[in-house]
Amino acid sequence: MDSDRIEREIVIAAPPEVVWRVITDPAQVSMWLCDLADFEAKPGTYGTVAWKEHGSYDLRVEEVEQPRLFSFRWVFPAGSQPDETNSLLVEFTLTEEDGATRLRLVESGFRFVDASDAPGSAAYIADHERGWDQYLAQLVDYVADRARAAAR
Amino acid sequence: MLHGVEEDELWAAVSEPTRRRLLDILLERGEATATALAGELPVTRQAVAKHLAVLERAGLVTSERRGRELRFAVQPERLDTAAEAMGRVAATWDRRLERIKRLAEVAHAGQQGPGESAGGRTSRSKKRGAT
Numbered sequence: 001m002d003s004d005r006i007e008r009e010i011v012i013a014a015p016p017e018v019v020w021r022v023i024t025d026p027a028q029v030s031m032w033l034c035d036l037a038d039f040e041a042k043p044g045t046y047g048t049v050a051w052k053e054h055g056s057y058d059l060r061v062e063e064v065e066q067p068r069l070f071s072f073r074w075v076f077p078a079g080s081q082p083d084e085t086n087s088l089l090v091e092f093t094l095t096e097e098d099g100a101t102r103l104r105l106v107e108s109g110f111r112f113v114d115a116s117d118a119p120g121s122a123a124y125i126a127d128h129e130r131g132w133d134q135y136l137a138q139l140v141d142y143v144a145d146r147a148r149a150a151a152r
Numbered sequence: 153m154l155h156g157v158e159e160d161e162l163w164a165a166v167s168e169p170t171r172r173r174l175l176d177i178l179l180e181r182g183e184a185t186a187t188a189l190a191g192e193l194p195v196t197r198q199a200v201a202k203h204l205a206v207l208e209r210a211g212l213v214t215s216e217r218r219g220r221e222l223r224f225a226v227q228p229e230r231l232d233t234a235a236e237a238m239g240r241v242a243a244t245w246d247r248r249l250e251r252i253k254r255l256a257e258v259a260h261a262g263q264q265g266p267g268e269s270a271g272g273r274t275s276r277s278k279k280r281g282a283t
Contacts, residue, residue, distance in 0.1 A: 115240075
């Protein structure tokens, strides 16, 4: 059991450039991560991600290698600079596979940061996200319908 | 909800690599003495005893005296609690990645279809439209 990190992978039927925009464009990040995202994909810059129900988290952008690597640190003590001993590091790695993208997510630093402080831990987030998922599913259907109609 | 001092202690206990290794060995073996555990790790018996004390304080292992031996075993329920907070975060990432997938695939399909651009255009209209 590794209690320091979470590792996940997903294959997406879209090229890395498209996936890159979804994970680095704040307007799109606010569609899958939080209610409002305010940051720039520039190394060393600070930004915030906020949820209506439970406030905002600061983040610092770490590595930006379009369209292969995007990482940031969050969940660090207010007023301090994040480093490898006081924050969680979120890393997205994108690999092209026959026109699709293998997206790998690693969130690490749980040996230093309590997992129950991480965005995504609390039960109320789960409740919040159920509503959100439903809305998103409708949006996806809507856009897909329009794409189909346009293709006709 | 899992909060407060009790959980801090739990996380401190499982956050140290040697202690995690001890837990792994104990899970494999069922139970063992500090001496037997020290034989499987590159640390002294004293160091093992200290780590076991931390794990025992956090409620992750229990000890039982058998004659002259003190045998340690994992307390599985408590381990589950430690894994639980992490599991919630992991499950949330699964949902986030599913959403990333859907957004990217719809955007990509949109780009390929005539006259449909699905880039960041939906960002404003999405704002809290659900609630």
